Amino acid sequence: MMMVRSTLLAGAFLAATFISNAQAEVLKGAVKTENIAWYGTWKGGLAEAQRTGRPILLVSGAPQCHNVPGVW
Amino acid sequence: MDRSFLANKDVVAASRKFVCIRLATYEDAAENEVLKGIFTMRSELQNTVFGILTPDGKTHIVRSGRSPAWAFGGQAGRGIHEQPLESMKKMGQTMEAIALAYPGKGKAAKGPLPLPYLADLRLALNVTAADRQPLVAVFAPDAAQRKAMERELSVVAWSEQFIGQAQYVSASDAKEFKAVKGVTVKTGFIVIQPGIFGLEGSVIQEISANAKAGELKKQLANALGQHKPNTLSYYEHRAAGVRAGKRWESKTPSTDNSSPRERIGRQRR
Numbered sequence: 493m494m495m496v497r498s499t500l501l502a503g504a505f506l507a508a509t510f511i512s513n514a515q516a517e518v519l520k521g522a523v524k525t526e527n528i529a530w531y532g533t534w535k536g537g538l539a540e541a542q543r544t545g546r547p548i549l550l551v552s553g554a555p556q557c558h559n560v561p562g563v564w
Numbered sequence: 565m566d567r568s569f570l571a572n573k574d575v576v577a578a579s580r581k582f583v584c585i586r587l588a589t590y591e592d593a594a595e596n597e598v599l600k601g602i603f604t605m606r607s608e609l610q611n612t613v614f615g616i617l618t619p620d621g622k623t624h625i626v627r628s629g630r631s632p633a634w635a636f637g638g639q640a641g642r643g644i645h646e647q648p649l650e651s652m653k654k655m656g657q658t659m660e661a662i663a664l665a666y667p668g669k670g671k672a673a674k675g676p677l678p679l680p681y682l683a684d685l686r687l688a689l690n691v692t693a694a695d696r697q698p699l700v701a702v703f704a705p706d707a708a709q710r711k712a713m714e715r716e717l718s719v720v721a722w723s724e725q726f727i728g729q730a731q732y733v734s735a736s737d738a739k740e741f742k743a744v745k746g747v748t749v750k751t752g753f754i755v756i757q758p759g760i761f762g763l764e765g766s767v768i769q770e771i772s773a774n775a776k777a778g779e780l781k782k783q784l785a786n787a788l789g790q791h792k793p794n795t796l797s798y799y800e801h802r803a804a805g806v807r808a809g810k811r812w813e814s815k816t817p818s819t820d821n822s823s824p825r826e827r828i829g830r831q832r833r
Contacts, residue, residue, distance in 0.1 A: 526576045527576065527697075527729070528586075530585065531584065532682035532688070532731065533682070533683050534587060534621075536678065537583050540677075541617075541621060543669075543673050544673045545673065547619055548584075549616055550617060551615075552587040552588070552589045552595075552612060552613040553588070553612045554589045554818065556814070558802060558806065561762045562690060562763075562794070562801065562810075563802060564695075
């Protein structure tokens with residue numbers, strides 16, 4: 493049970509961050525939400541941070557819950 | 565409105581002054597080592613990692629941990645979806661202060677602004693399903709052609725209208741699309757609707773590889789508007805996946821055995 497809760501809570505941290513409805517606008521009939529634009533690899537992101545001199549916001553999470561994919 | 569840290573409007577606004585990197589834990593051995601250099605418990609990589617680093621990636625600017633709550637206060641247990649406003653505000657303010665200390669090179673930065681790629685199509689389908697966003701594949705067998713396509717798409721992807729609205733992956737071989745239904749082109753920008761569980765996808769729209777930024781903007785706006793996000797709740801999604809036998813095998817073993825009680829305890833210390 494502890495493992496179940498552990499995995500659920502870890503996933504919930506990331507899931508909650510990407511299903512926001514903050515600052516809604518219209519994008520061709522769909523609701524647009526303001527989201528963080530993520531680099532998906534360390535190599536790509538670090539190269540961009542070094543190129544631009546901007547600081548790095550880093551998060552990581554496993555894209556599955558109890559081996560069920562499609563959820564953080 | 566969701567009140568978690570990384571969806572907070574002040575945090576999102578401040579993030580534009582950062583390079584934001586989100587990795588998939590346990591999917592790449594080299595990235596696992598990077599993450600272990602940022603945060604571990606009992607020397608083991610945890611499912612989730614959070615950090616704010618200097619531009620060289622070497623120095624922690626705030627306390628690293630499993631989530632922003634480790635640096636800015638907040639809930640680590642059942643209340644994780646309802647973080648205190650003061651904690652989120654603190655994160656946004658801290659990021660603004662860090663951005664002042666590290667203003668970047670501005671126009672002096674050399675080289676083109678790259679697309680924020682995911683590692684590969686397999687992972688990209690899963691990540692975009694989890695984010696409930698469309699995926700755009702830059703597909704061309706020829707590396708020079710892909711570079712030219714990336715230059716055009718990058719202008720669009722980082723524009724005010726499109727930033728954070730889709731995710732991107734590079735593909736050089738038609739075989740990479742074996743889990744995507746409806747691919748007909750040999751080169752092009754392929755906008756994909758990820759399946760609910762991110763194990764497959766289907767084509768929303770194919771856009772010519774020769775499309776310039778202006779045309780791409782129009783076509784992409786149309787394609788992204790056709791994306792249909794998963795509407796299941798977190799728990800409904802998990803239950804449906806278990807019932808349907810949908811499984812994801814990470815490329816490296818999970819090493820996260822910590823309990824919520826332990827994590828909360830550590831956070832409070």
